[in-house]
Amino acid sequence: MNRFLDRFFHLSTLSIALLTLLVTGAIFGVLLDEAKPAMDALGLSFLIDTKWAPNLEKFGALPAIVGSILSTALAMFIAVPLAIGVSIFLSEISPQIFKTPVGVSIELLAAIPSVVYGMWGLFYFVPIIRDLFGGLGIGLLTAGIVLAIMILPFMAAVTRDAMNTTPDILKESAYALGGTKWDVVKDVVIPYAKAGIIGAAILALGRAIGETMAVTFVMGNVHKIPSLITDPATSIPVALANEFTEADGALYFSSLFYLALVLFVISFVIIAFAKYAFLNRGKRAVS
Amino acid sequence: MPTIIDITEDKAIEVKNFEFTYAGSDEPNLKNISMPIAKNRVTALIGPSGCGKTTLLRSFNRMHDLYPGNSYAGEILFEGRNILQEKEDMIKLRTQIGMIFQKPTAFPMSIFDNVAYGLRLKGIKNKSELADRVEKALKDAAIWKETSARLKHDANGLSGGQQQRLCIARAIAVEPEVLLFDEPTSALDPISTQGIERLIIELKEKVSILIVTHNMQQAARVSDYTGFMYLGDLIELGRTEDLFVTPCEKLTEEYITGKFG
Ligand SMILES: Nc1ncnc2c1ncn2[C@@H]1O[C@H](COP(=O)(O)OP(=O)(O)O)[C@@H](O)[C@H]1O
Numbered sequence: 001m002n003r004f005l006d007r008f009f010h011l012s013t014l015s016i017a018l019l020t021l022l023v024t025g026a027i028f029g030v031l032l033d034e035a036k037p038a039m040d041a042l043g044l045s046f047l048i049d050t051k052w053a054p055n056l057e058k059f060g061a062l063p064a065i066v067g068s069i070l071s072t073a074l075a076m077f078i079a080v081p082l083a084i085g086v087s088i089f090l091s092e093i094s095p096q097i098f099k100t101p102v103g104v105s106i107e108l109l110a111a112i113p114s115v116v117y118g119m120w121g122l123f124y125f126v127p128i129i130r131d132l133f134g135g136l137g138i139g140l141l142t143a144g145i146v147l148a149i150m151i152l153p154f155m156a157a158v159t160r161d162a163m164n165t166t167p168d169i170l171k172e173s174a175y176a177l178g179g180t181k182w183d184v185v186k187d188v189v190i191p192y193a194k195a196g197i198i199g200a201a202i203l204a205l206g207r208a209i210g211e212t213m214a215v216t217f218v219m220g221n222v223h224k225i226p227s228l229i230t231d232p233a234t235s236i237p238v239a240l241a242n243e244f245t246e247a248d249g250a251l252y253f254s255s256l257f258y259l260a261l262v263l264f265v266i267s268f269v270i271i272a273f274a275k276y277a278f279l280n281r282g283k284r285a286v287s
Numbered sequence: 288m289p290t291i292i293d294i295t296e297d298k299a300i301e302v303k304n305f306e307f308t309y310a311g312s313d314e315p316n317l318k319n320i321s322m323p324i325a326k327n328r329v330t331a332l333i334g335p336s337g338c339g340k341t342t343l344l345r346s347f348n349r350m351h352d353l354y355p356g357n358s359y360a361g362e363i364l365f366e367g368r369n370i371l372q373e374k375e376d377m378i379k380l381r382t383q384i385g386m387i388f389q390k391p392t393a394f395p396m397s398i399f400d401n402v403a404y405g406l407r408l409k410g411i412k413n414k415s416e417l418a419d420r421v422e423k424a425l426k427d428a429a430i431w432k433e434t435s436a437r438l439k440h441d442a443n444g445l446s447g448g449q450q451q452r453l454c455i456a457r458a459i460a461v462e463p464e465v466l467l468f469d470e471p472t473s474a475l476d477p478i479s480t481q482g483i484e485r486l487i488i489e490l491k492e493k494v495s496i497l498i499v500t501h502n503m504q505q506a507a508r509v510s511d512y513t514g515f516m517y518l519g520d521l522i523e524l525g526r527t528e529d530l531f532v533t534p535c536e537k538l539t540e541e542y543i544t545g546k547f548g
């Protein structure tokens with residue numbers, strides 16, 4: 001009986017694991033299939049053309065690719081140091097009575113649907129950016145900031161959990177050698193939690209690069225490589241969300257799938273690279 | 288009244304009417320403890336689990352201050368001052384009174400950086416001075432042979448016994464006056480334990496040592512003086528051979544003959 005259960009458990013988990021692979025493969029297959037006409041017609045120059053003019057049947061993906069990468073990079077640039085700061089505060093500095101309420105509110109923030117961040121960004125943030133930096137207020141900078149705010153709580157919560165796994169006895173050992181709180185954070189807590197912190201950043205990166213609703217309202221959907229950080233721009237998910245309903249021509253439709261395929265590949269490559277570069281190499285460097 | 292030997296040797300530390308209370312505890316966890324810690328000798332603390340050995344040990348380097356709400360009373364005299372005073376410089380105190388924990392606690396960094404850690408905290412930056420002092424500490428902790436060829440390797444690659452020696456090297460690198468050991472061999476195999484015990488005996492040439500152990504044989508093997516604690520009280524402190532052979536207190540006798548514990 002037990003052996004039967006064991007076997008059943010083994011098979012069912014195995015098949016679920018295989019199913020995830022199958023679904024990923026199927027999504028990739030559909031993207032590839034739908035993108036095929038555009039790939040045949042436009043080739044790889046799709047990736048470097050800067051002109052996106054559906055009425056002229058011109059489809060260049062570079063502005064959306066650049067917009068995706070820049071907005072994500074900007075968001076990470078803002079969110080990573082802040083998230084690490086917040087989690088250092090929560091795990092090492094904050095008095096006990098703040099830890100739970102602040103921690104819980106951060107977890108709640110992480111659970112807010114991204115469209116809410118998008119609406120909030122549009123109604124409250126856009127005017128502020130407009131007043132501070134001029135321009136429309138809609139654009140790359142706003143998108144980057146809204147994205148950063150969206151991924152910050154999630155990253156802070158995961159990073160804090162990673163830092164909390166540092167054994168007290170290890171921290172005490174550093175204090176026992178004459179370390180200050182800052183020494184202990186820098187030399188023990190952060191190195192100990194490093195893999196978790198990087199993992200959190202990679203997950204946040206994955207969320208940011210594919211994020212649609214939080215940035216759709218605030219980025220501008222302008223297929224132009226921004227020359228100023230306050231310029232309106234677009235990203236791949238923003239273009240997809242805005243244009244699928246109006247894609248009338250077959251090539252237009254297929255081009256959007258091509259764009260989705262590019263996003264799929266970019267996300268995959270960035271995350272694979274980040275994992276390889278930071279997690280594996282990090283491990284090897286110390287051992 | 289406890290029986291506390293009046294030692295004639297130099298004292299590294301003198302505890303007077305010391306009391307300690309953990310945050311949230313309604314009565315003191317350590318009660319009215321007075322004892323000398325002889326200079327360049329090993330003093331062992333024994334007693335059943337939960338009697339307060341660790342709590343007492345961690346008072347000497349003010350580890351309890353890392354957590355809010357704990358309170359001390361009485362005096363711990365070290366180098367002519369009461370280290371329980373508000374104005375005590377904790378950073379300096381902890382470089383003078385080092386600590387070795389129950390489990391090896393190698394930092395997630397290289398062997399060299401582990402041993403250099405306390406030195407760097409003290410502000411020593413000179414590369415050759417660091418290298419010299421790291422080498423000396425590793426030699427004094429009898430782990431130079433195993434580590435000299437791989438100083439740049441991650442310290443977590445060492446075995447448990449080696450890591451505990453590394454922690455000792457790290458503690459002695461800053462040249463403390465006193466070393467506190469909290470059951471330093473409880474996570475180690477018998478061979479490593481023997482090595483650490485031998486090392487403790489060698490180290491007393493340079494430092495005064497206070498070691499907590501729940502292993503009476505260990506106390507008998509390494510220490511010059513032994514204190515027996517029970518329920519937050521220090522019941523008896525005497526020369527190790529006297530305490531184990533002719534204890535003065537009934538409780539001590541019952542404990543060392545295995546009547547409880
Ligand atoms: N952090 C703490 N907070 C409150 N009470 C504690 C704490 N640590 C230990 N105690 C209590 O103090 C007493 C002594 O503990 P401890 O010093 O760890 O004993 P030992 O090291 O002799 O086994 C025990 O009754 C224990 O429950």
Ligand SMILES: [Mg+2]
Binds near residue numbers: 340341342
């Ligand atoms: Mg203990």
